[in-house]
Amino acid sequence: AENEEYEKSINILKQSLINFNKIEFPREKEIKLRLIHTLTKCLHLANQYEEAIKYSEIGIKLAINMN
Structure with missing residues (x-):
């Protein structure tokens, strides 16, 4: 049940x-x-580690380019 909530959150955040x-x-x-x-x-x-890493890299690039 907890994992279903994460999946809902993931879909909402991606949208x-x-x-x-x-x-x-x-x-x-x-x-x-x-x-x-x-x-x-x-x-x-x-437990979607590869995709988490992908978005982490996107976030890092965005943070570096913010200033």
């Missing part, structure tokens, strides 16, 4: 990222970074 990318404002990178961070945590807790 949120898709929608955010459609309306992204340059000054709102922090929101995108928070979405990626939360998605990475959910993927890790759902």
Whole structure:
């Protein structure tokens, strides 16, 4: 049951990222970074490690380019 909740969260977060990318404002990178961070945590807790690493790398690149 707990894993089902992670899967629901993962789907919602992925859809949120898709929608955010459609309306992204340059000054709102922090929101995108928070979405990626939360998605990475959910993927890790759902034992989806390879995908968690993929999103971690995306988040790191975004964080480096924020300044």
